[in-house]
Amino acid sequence: MTRLVVVGNGMAGIAAAEQILKHAPTFAITVFGDETHVNYNRILLSSVLAGEQSADDIVLNPIDWYQRHAIDLHLGTRVIDVDADGKTVTSDDGRTTAYDVLLLATGSTAWMPPIAGLDKDGVFVFRTLDDTRGLLARAAPGVKAVVIGGGLLGLEAARGLQVQGCDVTVVHLMDRLMERQLDPAGGAYLQERIAQLGVRVLVNRSTTAVLGGGGVDGVELADGTKLEADLVVVAAGIRPNVELGRRAGLAVGRGILVNDFMETSRPDVFAVGECVEHNGVCYGLVAPLLEQARVLAATITGNRGAKYEGSIQAAKLKIMGVEVFSAGAWEDAPDAAPVRFEDPALGVYKKLVLRDGRLSGVILVGETADSHRYMEWLRTGKDLAAERRHLLVPPPPADPGVDVAQMPDSATVCGCVGVTKASIIEAIHQQGVNTLSQLKEATRASTGCGSCTGLCQALLKAVAPDFEEETRKVLCACVPFTQEALREILRSQRLRSVQDVLDIYGNGAGCEVCKPALSYMLDMRWCGDHDEDRSARFINDRVHANIQKDGTFSVVPRMRGGVTSAAELRRIADVADKYRVPMVKITGSQRIDLLGIRKEDLPAVWADLGMPSGQAYTKGVRMVKTCVGTDFCRFGTQDSTAAGIELERRLEHLYTPHKVKMAAVGCPRNCAEATVKDIGLVGVEGGWQVVVGGAAGKSVRKADLLVTVETTAAALEAAELFFQYYREHANYLERTYDFVERLGIEKVRKETVYAPAPVKAALRDRLRKSKARARDAWQEGRTPVNPTQFIPLDPIDQLNV
Amino acid sequence: MTNARWIRITSSTNIPPREGRPVRLEDGREIAIFNLGDRFLAVDNRCPHSGGPLCDGIVTGASVVCPLHAWRINLQTGAVDRPGGAACVQSYPVRVDEGVVLVEVPDRAAIAKQGAAA
Structure with missing residues (x-):
C-alpha cells in the first residue's frame, strides 16, 4: 500500500483525499490537521458568525467518514518539518511519520499588516472555527468592533458581528470595498448597501495602531482619527502557507509552484489548495481548489493526464441581503x-x-x-x-402564459424582489391595480431583471377586472426601448454619444428616427456636455437652416418678441439683394424668412445679417410672439413686449423635444394668440396667467392654465419650470399639447409650479446649466465644426474629357 | 481603350464619419460621397423621388435617408430600399489611396455606349 500523508485537514486536502479514494482505495492515508475539528466548510464561517448556522451544520466530513476510509487522523497536530530525502514528516507532538507520497494542503493564514498593537487581547483574525467561536464569545449588543479590511472576508465578518449586535466600523485601505472583485461603480453600490445595513465604512484609511493597555480599547488611523473598539478583526488578506514546501525543498513563489498536473518540483511531493501557485495565480476561493483536487487525484494515483489549466476567478459575497458576484x-x-x-x-x-x-x-x-x-x-x-x-435581461420565456392558475399562491413570481402570486393578487384586489405599471408601483414586481413581466401580465389578465394592456412604444427597431427607458439608460449608464447608445443598446447602425431623438436626449440629459455627433442630426441641425424642396435653405433670424429695428431691416434687405434671395416672407411668427439660399452661402448670409439664429429649422425654441402691451396699447394691462423679449432671451438657443412656440399678450384680447401656444403669458389685471399646451397648427387646442401669478418674474419662472419639465419628460417629437394631455395638467402642475422648492430649484438649475452651454448656432458660420460643413468638395483631379 | 477612370476627389478627412459630401464634376454630374467609417461609398447626389440632395441625408447602416421625404437609398447598389419598386440611382466605385478618396467615373464614350444600349 502506498503511504500518503496529507498535511492539512481543510477543504482542499480532504477534497483531494476523497478524489484519491475514488481512484485508488488502496492508499493508506494519514491526515494531519492543526485545528481540532474535522473538515468543515470554511466558506460558511460567516454564516456561523451571523448565527444562521451552527458549527455542526457546516461539517463536511464527520468523524465516521475518516473511520470508514481507515484514515489515520491527527487533529490538533501541526506538522513542523519535512525530510524530503528521508521521506518523513515531523509533527509538533514529537512524532515522525514516514510517507511514500506527501500532499501539502497547508492553506493560508491571515496576513497581519504592520500595525502596532496587534498582539493585544481582543484582536482577532477570521479564518477558523476557533476564531469564529472567539468572536462569538466577545460579540454582544453595544460592543464596538473595528474590522480592518473591506474585502470579502472583512465584510462578512463585519456583517456577522453586526448581526450579533455589535457597533461595527470597517476600515479599508483602498478606495473601495472589495477592490479586487469590483470596479469603482460596483464598489460604490456595495458601500451604499453595507452602509444601509448599519455598518460604518471608511475607505482610503490606513490603520496605524491598535490602542489599549492589556486589552483593545481603540484603533488609530493614519490621519490621526481614533476609533473606539472593544474588539478588532484583521482581515487584510491572506498569505499561502509555504514554509513546509520550502523545508521540503520545493520551488516556491508566492505559493508552492505546481504545474498543470498539480506536480511540484519533486516527484513524490504534491500540493493543493490555497498554498499553491499555479501559473502565477494563488487561488483563495473554493471552486478552483476543488478543480485542483480532481486533477491532483488523477496524477497522484498514476492516472496522469487530466490537466488543471487555471480557474476563472469567481467570488460571491455571502451576506444576507447583500448580493455581490464577481468573476473573470x-x-x-x-x-x-x-x-x-x-x-x-x-x-x-x-x-x-x-x-x-x-x-x-x-x-x-x-x-x-x-x-x-x-x-x-x-x-x-x-x-x-x-x-x-x-445580456443583462434574459429573453422573455417562449410561453409567458404558463398557466398562472396552476401556480400555488405561495409561488414566487418575481424572484428579484421576492413577490409571490398571492401578493400580486392581493394588490390587484385591494389596490385596484389594472396595469403593469401600477403593479410595479404597488408591489415592485418585475422591476428587477424583468424576466417575470410576462407572468405578471398573465396574472393581471386573469385577475384584474379592467386589465389594460400597455403597448410598449419603443423608440424604433434600431434601439428597441421606450424613450423613457432610454432617458434613464443615458443617465444611469452615463452615455454621452449617440453611437455608444446604438452600439451598446441597439443595432449599431441607427436610422433617421432614432439618431435625432438620441441626439436630443443626450444634449438634454447632459445639459449640452455630451459628444455632439452631427452625423446623427437631421441636415437642418447640421447647417442650422431649413432645407427646402429644391435642396436650398431658408434663413430666419431671431427677432425677440417680434421687435426689430430699421438697421436690422436694412441689413435684411441688403442680404436679400446681395444673395438674390428668391423670396422674403413675413412669417406667422412675427419674423422674416429669407428663402432659397444655397448651403454654401449660409455662413456669409449669417455674418451679413449680424443677427442670431431664430432656430426656425429645428426642434427648439422658436419665438415669443408679443403684442405691444402697455407700451402703446390703450387696453394693455401688462408689459407683454418686455416680458416676451425676456422670456425669449432666457430660453433661446435651447433644444426641445419638438418646436416650442410661445407668446406674451398684455390683455385677454390675446392679440398674439398666447392661448394657442406651447407656452403663453396672458396679462390680466394684477398679474399673469401662464398657459401651456396650446396649439394652432396641425392640431388646434386651447392651452391649459398652469398657474396665475402676480408678478412678471413669477410668470417667467413658471414658464421656465414648465419648459424644463417638458424638455426632460416629453418624448422626442411630442409637442406640448400631446404631452400635457398625456400627463394631465394636474400632474404637470404638481411637478412644476406646485412642486416642493428643492424640485423647482433643481429644474431651474438644470435649465441654467443647459443655457450656460447653449450658443447661437450661427456662430458656426465662423467656426464650423468641420471644414466642409457648408461647402461642397472641390475635386483634386479634373475630368478633362 | 479605357471606359472608366479614377478621379481623385479629396482628403478622406474632409468627409466626417457617417456623413456625406457632394462633389460636382466637370461633366456636370454631382456625386454624393459617404464615409461609413470603415469604407467610403458614392452615388449620384439626386434622390430619384424628387431630386433631394442625398449627401444631406442621415446614414443608416449602408443606406442613406433622403432629407426631403425619407426615401432610403442603398449606397452600395444605388437601389431604393424604401419605398420598394422605385428606380435606382447610379453608384460609383470608391477607393482610398494614401488618404485621398478616389471615385471611378465612366468616361463619356462609355456613357454614350450605355445610352446607345438602352
Whole structure:
C-alpha cells in the first residue's frame, strides 16, 4: 500500500483525499490537521458568525467518514518539518511519520499588516472555527468592533458581528470595498448597501495602531482619527502557507509552484489548495481548489493526464441581503466592450465585459440571480452574438402564459424582489391595480431583471377586472426601448454619444428616427456636455437652416418678441439683394424668412445679417410672439413686449423635444394668440396667467392654465419650470399639447409650479446649466465644426474629357 | 481603350464619419460621397423621388435617408430600399489611396455606349 500523508485537514486536502479514494482505495492515508475539528466548510464561517448556522451544520466530513476510509487522523497536530530525502514528516507532538507520497494542503493564514498593537487581547483574525467561536464569545449588543479590511472576508465578518449586535466600523485601505472583485461603480453600490445595513465604512484609511493597555480599547488611523473598539478583526488578506514546501525543498513563489498536473518540483511531493501557485495565480476561493483536487487525484494515483489549466476567478459575497458576484476579467481595457445596467434606487449594478463577442468578466451587485448563466458563458466561452440583446435581461420565456392558475399562491413570481402570486393578487384586489405599471408601483414586481413581466401580465389578465394592456412604444427597431427607458439608460449608464447608445443598446447602425431623438436626449440629459455627433442630426441641425424642396435653405433670424429695428431691416434687405434671395416672407411668427439660399452661402448670409439664429429649422425654441402691451396699447394691462423679449432671451438657443412656440399678450384680447401656444403669458389685471399646451397648427387646442401669478418674474419662472419639465419628460417629437394631455395638467402642475422648492430649484438649475452651454448656432458660420460643413468638395483631379 | 477612370476627389478627412459630401464634376454630374467609417461609398447626389440632395441625408447602416421625404437609398447598389419598386440611382466605385478618396467615373464614350444600349 502506498503511504500518503496529507498535511492539512481543510477543504482542499480532504477534497483531494476523497478524489484519491475514488481512484485508488488502496492508499493508506494519514491526515494531519492543526485545528481540532474535522473538515468543515470554511466558506460558511460567516454564516456561523451571523448565527444562521451552527458549527455542526457546516461539517463536511464527520468523524465516521475518516473511520470508514481507515484514515489515520491527527487533529490538533501541526506538522513542523519535512525530510524530503528521508521521506518523513515531523509533527509538533514529537512524532515522525514516514510517507511514500506527501500532499501539502497547508492553506493560508491571515496576513497581519504592520500595525502596532496587534498582539493585544481582543484582536482577532477570521479564518477558523476557533476564531469564529472567539468572536462569538466577545460579540454582544453595544460592543464596538473595528474590522480592518473591506474585502470579502472583512465584510462578512463585519456583517456577522453586526448581526450579533455589535457597533461595527470597517476600515479599508483602498478606495473601495472589495477592490479586487469590483470596479469603482460596483464598489460604490456595495458601500451604499453595507452602509444601509448599519455598518460604518471608511475607505482610503490606513490603520496605524491598535490602542489599549492589556486589552483593545481603540484603533488609530493614519490621519490621526481614533476609533473606539472593544474588539478588532484583521482581515487584510491572506498569505499561502509555504514554509513546509520550502523545508521540503520545493520551488516556491508566492505559493508552492505546481504545474498543470498539480506536480511540484519533486516527484513524490504534491500540493493543493490555497498554498499553491499555479501559473502565477494563488487561488483563495473554493471552486478552483476543488478543480485542483480532481486533477491532483488523477496524477497522484498514476492516472496522469487530466490537466488543471487555471480557474476563472469567481467570488460571491455571502451576506444576507447583500448580493455581490464577481468573476473573470472585468477591468476596462481597449479591447473590452463593457455593458452596464444600474438602478440606484434598487441598488442594482451589473457590468459585463465582452471581448471578441465573448464574456470575459462580470460584476453583479444587488442582484445575482443570473450569476449561473454568466459563469456558464465564462466557462464555455460562448459566442454571444445571438444573446447580444439579452445580456443583462434574459429573453422573455417562449410561453409567458404558463398557466398562472396552476401556480400555488405561495409561488414566487418575481424572484428579484421576492413577490409571490398571492401578493400580486392581493394588490390587484385591494389596490385596484389594472396595469403593469401600477403593479410595479404597488408591489415592485418585475422591476428587477424583468424576466417575470410576462407572468405578471398573465396574472393581471386573469385577475384584474379592467386589465389594460400597455403597448410598449419603443423608440424604433434600431434601439428597441421606450424613450423613457432610454432617458434613464443615458443617465444611469452615463452615455454621452449617440453611437455608444446604438452600439451598446441597439443595432449599431441607427436610422433617421432614432439618431435625432438620441441626439436630443443626450444634449438634454447632459445639459449640452455630451459628444455632439452631427452625423446623427437631421441636415437642418447640421447647417442650422431649413432645407427646402429644391435642396436650398431658408434663413430666419431671431427677432425677440417680434421687435426689430430699421438697421436690422436694412441689413435684411441688403442680404436679400446681395444673395438674390428668391423670396422674403413675413412669417406667422412675427419674423422674416429669407428663402432659397444655397448651403454654401449660409455662413456669409449669417455674418451679413449680424443677427442670431431664430432656430426656425429645428426642434427648439422658436419665438415669443408679443403684442405691444402697455407700451402703446390703450387696453394693455401688462408689459407683454418686455416680458416676451425676456422670456425669449432666457430660453433661446435651447433644444426641445419638438418646436416650442410661445407668446406674451398684455390683455385677454390675446392679440398674439398666447392661448394657442406651447407656452403663453396672458396679462390680466394684477398679474399673469401662464398657459401651456396650446396649439394652432396641425392640431388646434386651447392651452391649459398652469398657474396665475402676480408678478412678471413669477410668470417667467413658471414658464421656465414648465419648459424644463417638458424638455426632460416629453418624448422626442411630442409637442406640448400631446404631452400635457398625456400627463394631465394636474400632474404637470404638481411637478412644476406646485412642486416642493428643492424640485423647482433643481429644474431651474438644470435649465441654467443647459443655457450656460447653449450658443447661437450661427456662430458656426465662423467656426464650423468641420471644414466642409457648408461647402461642397472641390475635386483634386479634373475630368478633362 | 479605357471606359472608366479614377478621379481623385479629396482628403478622406474632409468627409466626417457617417456623413456625406457632394462633389460636382466637370461633366456636370454631382456625386454624393459617404464615409461609413470603415469604407467610403458614392452615388449620384439626386434622390430619384424628387431630386433631394442625398449627401444631406442621415446614414443608416449602408443606406442613406433622403432629407426631403425619407426615401432610403442603398449606397452600395444605388437601389431604393424604401419605398420598394422605385428606380435606382447610379453608384460609383470608391477607393482610398494614401488618404485621398478616389471615385471611378465612366468616361463619356462609355456613357454614350450605355445610352446607345438602352
